[in-house]
Amino acid sequence: MAKFCTNCGKEIDENAVICVHCGVQVKANNGNVTMSEEDIIDKKAKNALTFGLISIVAWIIPIIGYVMTILGFVNASKGMKSEKYKGRAIAGLVLSIIFFLASLCNSILGVISTLS
Ligand SMILES: [Zn+2]
Numbered sequence: 001m002a003k004f005c006t007n008c009g010k011e012i013d014e015n016a017v018i019c020v021h022c023g024v025q026v027k028a029n030n031g032n033v034t035m036s037e038e039d040i041i042d043k044k045a046k047n048a049l050t051f052g053l054i055s056i057v058a059w060i061i062p063i064i065g066y067v068m069t070i071l072g073f074v075n076a077s078k079g080m081k082s083e084k085y086k087g088r089a090i091a092g093l094v095l096s097i098i099f100f101l102a103s104l105c106n107s108i109l110g111v112i113s114t115l116s
Helices: 037-058 062-079 086-115
Strands: none
Touching (some): 037 062, 037 086
């Protein structure tokens, strides 16, 4: 079954990711634009900052703070390879470290106040 490029309209291989005629990325059979490894890394870098920003509020409830900062760490570690969004990955990592510690202090203080 043949597929046609969404940009130039020429016939291309049904498994093609990039059109051989115009070089534009074409949609996968499931209708989604296929993501290159670079796109995924860029997305991780952006996610790292998003989770970092959520952590600013989330640490107030330590359990949510831990989840958000850990997601921040995971995304930042992959997003560091991004050329475009490396700054966001670093910002996300820094925020994650700060608010992971804030969550930790918060839960320790919570335990102390419960015991006292
Ligand atoms: Zn094309």
